[in-house]
Amino acid sequence: MWKGIIEEYRKFLPVTDKTPVVSLCEGNTPLICAQTLSKLVSDEVYPHTKKSSVGVYLKYEGLNPTASFKDRGMTVAISKAVEEGRKAVMCASTGNTSASAAAYAARAGIKCVVLIPEGAITLGKLSQALIHGAKVIAIKGNFDDALRIVREICEKHPITLVNSINPYRIEGQKTGSFEICDSLGDAPDFHAIPVGNAGNITAYWKGYKEYKAANISKRLPKMLGFQAEGAAPIVLGHPVKEPRTIATAIKIGNPASWKQAEAARDESGGLIDMVSDDEILAAYKLLASMDGIFVEPASAASVAGILKLAKKGFFNVRRQKPDEQRMRIVCVLTGHGLKDPDRAIASVDKPKVLEPNVDLVLKEMGL
Numbered sequence: 001m002w003k004g005i006i007e008e009y010r011k012f013l014p015v016t017d018k019t020p021v022v023s024l025c026e027g028n029t030p031l032i033c034a035q036t037l038s039k040l041v042s043d044e045v046y047p048h049t050k051k052s053s054v055g056v057y058l059k060y061e062g063l064n065p066t067a068s069f070k071d072r073g074m075t076v077a078i079s080k081a082v083e084e085g086r087k088a089v090m091c092a093s094t095g096n097t098s099a100s101a102a103a104y105a106a107r108a109g110i111k112c113v114v115l116i117p118e119g120a121i122t123l124g125k126l127s128q129a130l131i132h133g134a135k136v137i138a139i140k141g142n143f144d145d146a147l148r149i150v151r152e153i154c155e156k157h158p159i160t161l162v163n164s165i166n167p168y169r170i171e172g173q174k175t176g177s178f179e180i181c182d183s184l185g186d187a188p189d190f191h192a193i194p195v196g197n198a199g200n201i202t203a204y205w206k207g208y209k210e211y212k213a214a215n216i217s218k219r220l221p222k223m224l225g226f227q228a229e230g231a232a233p234i235v236l237g238h239p240v241k242e243p244r245t246i247a248t249a250i251k252i253g254n255p256a257s258w259k260q261a262e263a264a265r266d267e268s269g270g271l272i273d274m275v276s277d278d279e280i281l282a283a284y285k286l287l288a289s290m291d292g293i294f295v296e297p298a299s300a301a302s303v304a305g306i307l308k309l310a311k312k313g314f315f316n317v318r319r320q321k322p323d324e325q326r327m328r329i330v331c332v333l334t335g336h337g338l339k340d341p342d343r344a345i346a347s348v349d350k351p352k353v354l355e356p357n358v359d360l361v362l363k364e365m366g367l
């Protein structure tokens with residue numbers, strides 16, 4: 001039975017026999033081969049063959065206990081906070097960090113305080129933080145303002161900060177790359193990931209390097225990070241004062257792990273690019289309608305990103321000879337679509353309401 005990422009990858013994590021493990025059996029998420037996407041990217045790379053020359057794999061992190069990848073980091077951060085005798089944790093959040101912190105704090109029996117930007121957090125995420133019993137405080141400001149306040153409070157009080165600047169979060173999140181290597185037998189050629197506060201790209205790169213150093217994997221992927229156009233400080237090279245995007249989980253103007261994200265990009269020979277909200281929404285709908293996978297908009301940024309790159313011919317330079325193993329691209333799908341039901345409803349036609357009559361229903365069905 002899967003015991004959660006701390007037990008499964010214990011020797012790679014900063015825990016001892018004395019660490020009280022606070023877990024909800026996170027991790028072990030499926031790596032799904034996406035047929036439609038593989039075909040779409042293959043057609044750009046290798047237009048004259050029927051066989052898919054590219055395999056696109058989706059790491060569906062929305063299937064973690066609180067429905068985002070944040071649980072991987074939170075199990076370690078909360079376990080260490082309890083080990084250190086802390087009675088309270090605090091975070092700033094665009095939503096998923098607070099949902100995860102609230103759940104793991106509840107499990108540990110400690111307090112959780114979350115600071116959110118007013119009106120900028122989705123219904124699913126807010127309901128999670130509240131039902132798990134966190135103290136939720138909204139501020140008239142954005143995520144960056146909230147994080148600044150949380151940092152100041154946690155410096156002066158015995159409260160553990162559980163945003164991704166907490167190094168234990170990164171340690172836990174790096175297990176995502178272990179699972180990908182375990183599933184594929186090695187690291188992929190490319191690893192595509194949305195970038196908000198930039199903790200996760202940092203974590204995945206760290207994980208890939210550690211698995212290679214331990215001789216479990218033989219190679220390293222090129223890291224492809226994607227920000228939203230209206231919140232793309234790393235791409236632009238300067239902080240964005242008023243970040244704007246429908247992808248609320250990556251609506252961040254001044255990422256805490258900015259330097260580490262650049263290091264992941266440069267050491268791996270990858271890139272950090274941006275995608276528009278329209279491209280994000282198109283990828284969001286494509287994933288749901290063609291590959292059967294429902295994610296929140298921010299998660300679709302990784303897919304929008306590889307589609308954008310494929311169209312520009314980015315993957316063609318790596319076109320393989322026929323006998324070579326097919327190119328593998330992993331996209332991390334960071335959070336579940338049910339986190340943001342309003343966006344789904346707003347993206348499609350509303351269902352028609354009819355009188356309860358067979359003929360009317362048949363007519364609506366086009367029969």
Ligand SMILES: *Cc1c(COP(=O)(O)O)cnc(C)c1O
Nearest residue numbers: 096196197198199200249334335
């Ligand atoms: C937190 C989050 C991100 C961004 O991850 P960072 O580590 O902040 O770059 C992307 N998507 C979802 C769904 C998230 O919850």
